[in-house]
Every structure is written in structure tokens, then in C-alpha cells.
Amino acid sequence: MLDLNEVFETNKMIASENLDVRTVTMGISLLDCCDPNLDRLCQKIYDKIVSSAGALVATADEIALEYGIPITNKRVSVTPIALVGAAACHTPADFVRIACTLEKAAQKIGVNFIGGYSALVQKGMTAADRLLIDSIPQALAQTEHICSSVSLASTKTGIDMDAVRLMGDIVKQTAAATRKQDSLGCAKLVVFCNPTDDNPFMAGAFHGVTEADRVINVGVSGPGVVRTALSKVRGANFEVLCETIKKTAFKVTRVGQLVAKEASRRLNVPFGIVDLSLAPTPAVGDSIADIIHEMGMEYCGAPGTTAALAILNDQVKKGGIMASSYVGGLSGAFIPVSEDSSMAEAARIGALTLEKLEAMTCVCSVGLDMIAIPGDTSSETIAGIMADEMAIGMVNQKTTAVRLIPVIGKKAGETCSFGGLLGDATIMPVNRYSCADFVNRGGRIPAPIHSFKN
Amino acid sequence: MTNRTVITLVGKDHTGIIAAVCNYFAQNNINILDISQTTVEEYINMMMIVDLDGYRKSFPELVADLEKVGKQVGCIIKAQHEDIFNMMHRI
Numbered sequence: 406m407l408d409l410n411e412v413f414e415t416n417k418m419i420a421s422e423n424l425d426v427r428t429v430t431m432g433i434s435l436l437d438c439c440d441p442n443l444d445r446l447c448q449k450i451y452d453k454i455v456s457s458a459g460a461l462v463a464t465a466d467e468i469a470l471e472y473g474i475p476i477t478n479k480r481v482s483v484t485p486i487a488l489v490g491a492a493a494c495h496t497p498a499d500f501v502r503i504a505c506t507l508e509k510a511a512q513k514i515g516v517n518f519i520g521g522y523s524a525l526v527q528k529g530m531t532a533a534d535r536l537l538i539d540s541i542p543q544a545l546a547q548t549e550h551i552c553s554s555v556s557l558a559s560t561k562t563g564i565d566m567d568a569v570r571l572m573g574d575i576v577k578q579t580a581a582a583t584r585k586q587d588s589l590g591c592a593k594l595v596v597f598c599n600p601t602d603d604n605p606f607m608a609g610a611f612h613g614v615t616e617a618d619r620v621i622n623v624g625v626s627g628p629g630v631v632r633t634a635l636s637k638v639r640g641a642n643f644e645v646l647c648e649t650i651k652k653t654a655f656k657v658t659r660v661g662q663l664v665a666k667e668a669s670r671r672l673n674v675p676f677g678i679v680d681l682s683l684a685p686t687p688a689v690g691d692s693i694a695d696i697i698h699e700m701g702m703e704y705c706g707a708p709g710t711t712a713a714l715a716i717l718n719d720q721v722k723k724g725g726i727m728a729s730s731y732v733g734g735l736s737g738a739f740i741p742v743s744e745d746s747s748m749a750e751a752a753r754i755g756a757l758t759l760e761k762l763e764a765m766t767c768v769c770s771v772g773l774d775m776i777a778i779p780g781d782t783s784s785e786t787i788a789g790i791m792a793d794e795m796a797i798g799m800v801n802q803k804t805t806a807v808r809l810i811p812v813i814g815k816k817a818g819e820t821c822s823f824g825g826l827l828g829d830a831t832i833m834p835v836n837r838y839s840c841a842d843f844v845n846r847g848g849r850i851p852a853p854i855h856s857f858k859n
Numbered sequence: 860m861t862n863r864t865v866i867t868l869v870g871k872d873h874t875g876i877i878a879a880v881c882n883y884f885a886q887n888n889i890n891i892l893d894i895s896q897t898t899v900e901e902y903i904n905m906m907m908i909v910d911l912d913g914y915r916k917s918f919p920e921l922v923a924d925l926e927k928v929g930k931q932v933g934c935i936i937k938a939q940h941e942d943i944f945n946m947m948h949r950i
Contacts, residue, residue, distance in 0.1 A: 473939035
């Protein structure tokens with residue numbers, strides 16, 4: 406029989422420690438929509454999304470009410486659009502029409518975002534990949550609920566530096582196209598190394614071609630719960646610290662597993678994975694930086710931060726893995742600067758720098774995420790930052806990503822606001838020395854050797 | 860899935876709180892399976908496990924009705940399916 410303390414412990418996590426299920430994401434394959442006629446393609450895409458996910462929001466809300474657990478986001482991920490639109494699209498504007506179709510579908514079914522306006526070009530670009538990438542600035546400027554991602558590298562194939570260089574320009578163009586909203590378009594655009602096919606989180610979610618026709622993936626959260634648990638073991642040794650994180654991650658993930666199974670059953674869509682992630686929000690206390698602080702750092706970014714994050718990331722996985730029957734996605738701790746109010750504060754006072762964030766991405770699940778940089782940062786420098794991050798992912802056989810926002814018209818130290826869960830940020834300075842001659846070389850960086858590991 | 864639901868109540872203690880909740884359950888054919896409570900200083904924490912098999916209204920109506928009862932007695936009353944607690948605290 407349930408114990409009073411256990412029941413109140415769960416409800417305290419929900420009421421005062423921001424425990425929630427961050428996202429229920431339905432992955433939908435659009436491969437069966439392919440058609441050489443653009444009008445027919447758009448109609449098929451709209452019909453498939455609306456018929457597949459029409460009940461997603463209502464079902465998730467019903468589950469949230471019955472279990473008393475908030476489900477913050479309801480989302481859809483689709484097959485990379487560069488593949489779906491390859492036969493029908495002959496200009497970037499054709500791809501923008503698909504983006505507008507996705508937007509219409511997103512509004513119809515009431516989801517927060519549709520992800521998958523994507524191209525996978527880690528080894529090379531097809532004509533359609535190139536057209537989709539060229540269309541990204543306009544696609545993101547003309548839509549509100551569409552997220553775009555481009556895979557630029559992988560451990561198996563190396564880094565497509567032509568695509569990296571191109572994405573430096575595309576990020577700048579997207580920033581310019583959405584300059585009136587502090588270059589918000591760039592918050593919906595991410596580049597990847599080793600992306601996962603079943604990631605439920607935005608901006609990088611897409612429905613991989615190896616997936617089933619439809620699938621339910623769930624992303625959990627709970628930084629506030631971990632922070633509160635750690636506040637009870639202040640000064641204890643690393644064994645106690647690790648055990649505390651692990652046990653908390655187990656509890657948090659169990660809720661995700663419950664919601665995932667229940668959503669799968671009610672929607673009659675197979676359960677895919679639970680993504681064991683600690684995803685912060687700008688809400689006070691819902692912060693990864695606060696966990697780092699609780700572990701003993703004066704501010705996130707102080708020496709020791711990388712080690713602390715490595716512990717956190719690993720223990721979250723160890724605790725979460727037994728709590729769910731299938732684990733996937735990005736699984737780990739996220740460090741999106743503007744979405745984490747304490748991390749944004751650490752960046753504001755100079756405790757956390759871009760270089761330290763790069764080091765932190767070596768040991769956690771994503772990458773340089775939601776970082777506002779000066780609007781006059783050159784596209785070559787943005788490509789250079791991307792290349793660095795792609796190299797980290799490629800060599801370490803992990804997912805890494807870059808989501809930078811060059812805020813047009815603003816300089817380092819100024820603030821910008823993206824609204825809602827995307828948060829506010831102080832613009833971080835970027836190393837001012839050039840890498841233009843490097844990124845302009847063109848071609849590919851070969852895949853790394855898989856032996857002689859040091 | 861069973862129809863067992865956990866009712867939690869938190870608020871400042873005074874006479875008649877549990878009576879008000881139990882009255883609602885009696886009127887709506889909800890059977891109480893387990894009940895426990897603690898009072899810390901002047902605050903009451905109460906938990907009931909109830910069976911909704913005989914309940915004729917919907918779950919959202921139960922949540923809304925309990926909110927009303929809660930307002931009348933100055934407490935926060937929540938209804939949640941018991942699986943969330945079992946999942947979190949039982950392997």
C-alpha cells in the first residue's frame with residue numbers, strides 16, 4: 406500500500422520543484438507522402454499529420470489531469486523534409502511552401518512545434534538538401550512553430566565542411582530575416598554531429614528513416630528535483646552525491662515511462678523511447694546551473710564545472726536507464742544558456758564563457774545551445790565554432806549540436822529576449838580572431854580512426 | 860489499469876474537513892479503501908485511496924468538484940491516479 410510520505414514527496418516535486426514531463430513527441434513518417442507534384446505533396450503532408458496527431462494534445466492533457474503531472478509540450482517530429490520534398494521542390498521557395506504547410510498543420514492540431522525541417526548532409530549534399538538549406542532563413546521567418554536542423558557530421562563519415570561553411574551563412578541570414586524579434590529564427594535552427602533519429606526535443610527533433618510509421622517519444626525533465634535532493638546532502642562525499650542523483654533520476658524517469666506508455670496506449674501509436682534528459686526552463690529553480698552550484702561551484706563555469714557536469718550526466722543515465730524499458734534520444738543534461746536563468750546569469754557576470762561551454766559539451770548530451778552572440782559575428786567565425794563542436798562529437802562518438810543566435814544590431818553585454826521557454830540572455834563575447842582561411846578551404850574532414858584511442 | 864485514485868489534501872486544520880470530503884464521496888458512490896493523515900503544527904496532510912468503480916461522473920468533473928469542496932474548507936484537494944505513485948516508488 407502507498408505510504409503518505411511517498412505520495413507527498415511526489416506531489417512536492419510537482420508543486421514546488423518543477424517536476425514535469427517536458428514533451429510528448431509523436432514521430433510521423435512522411436515518406437509515404439512523397440509526390441512529384443508540390444500541391445499534392447503539401448496536401449498529403451497536411452492530411453497525414455492532422456490524421457495522425459489530431460488527438461495528441463487532447464490526449465496528453467487528459468493524461469496530465471489524471472496523473473496530476475504537467476506535460477509542458479506536445480510536439481510532432483517528421484521525416485527530414487529534404488527527403489520528402491526532393492522530387493517536388495525545384496527552388497528554395499518550393500521548400501518554403503512545405504514549411505508553411507507544416508505550420509498550418511501545427512496550428513490545426515495545436516502542438517508547440519513541428520520538427521524535421523531538416524537535411525542530413527554529413528557526407529554530402531544532394532540538390533534537394535542544398536535547396537532546403539537555402540530555404541531555411543525564409544522558412545523560419547515565415548513560420549512560428551517549425552524547427553529546422555541540419556546534420557553536418559558523424560563519427561562514421563567525418564565532417565562536411567562545405568555544409569558547415571554554408572550553415573555559417575544560413576545562420577546569419579536567418580538572424581537577419583528575424584531581426585525584429587532579436588533574431589529569434591536562430592533559436593529554431595540547430596546543426597548536429599551524430600544526431601539521433603528518435604530525439605523528442607526541439608529544435609533538433611526529426612523522425613529518422615529507420616523509425617516506424619508513427620511512434621511516441623517522451624522527454625522527461627526535473628533539474629529542480631535533483632537540486633532539491635542534492636541540497637539535503639551538502640558536504641557529503643562523491644559516493645553519496647552520485648547515489649542521490651541516480652535515485653532521483655530513477656524517480657523522474659519513471660514518470661516519463663508511465664506517461665509514454667499511457668500516451669502510446671490511448672493514441673494507439675507504438676511507444677518509442679524515453680529521453681532521460683534534465684532539461685531546464687527559465688523558471689526559478691528549474692536550472693542545471695543551480696545543480697552545478699549545489700554541487701559546490703560558486704557559479705556555473707567555475708573550475709570544476711566540467712567534472713560536475715560529467716558526474717551529473719552519467720548519474721542521470723545510470724538512474725534513468727533502469728526506469729524505462731526503452732531509452733533513446735539525447736539522454737543527458739542540457740545546457741541551453743538562455744533557457745536556464747542561472748546559467749544566463751553566470752554568463753552575464755562572466756563566470757561562464759563560450760570556451761568553458763565548449764568544454765562542458767564534451768561531457769553532456771547536447772552542445773553549444775541557445776547562446777546569444779554579437780550580431781556582427783562573421784559567418785566564417787560561426788562556421789568555425791560549428792566545426793569545433795562537430796569535431797568534438799565526431800571524435801568522441803557522441804551527439805553534439807550548435808544553436809547560436811547572432812542577435813543582429815546588438816553587441817556583447819547587451820540583453821535579448823526570446824520569450825517563453827526560450828528565455829532571456831546576455832550576449833556573450835566571441836573570440837575575435839579569424840578562422841576564415843580554415844573554413845573556406847572546402848571539402849570534407851575525413852572520419853577519425855577508430856582504434857589507437859588516447 | 861485499476862480505478863484506484865489517490866486523493867491528497869493539504870491545509871490548515873479545523874473540524875469538519877474530512878467530513879466534507881467524505882460526504883462528497885458518499886453522495887457520489889466513491890468507496891474509500893485507505894485513509895491516513897498527519898497533522899504538523901496546525902497543518903493537516905491527508906491521503907485517501909478511493910475506488911472510482913461506482914462513480915458516474917468523469918475524472919475532470921471529480922477534479923473540479925474536489926477543488927470546490929477544497930475551497931469550502933480552505934484546503935487544497937487533488938485527485939490523481941495511483942499509478943504515478945506506484946511507478947515512482949515501487950520497482
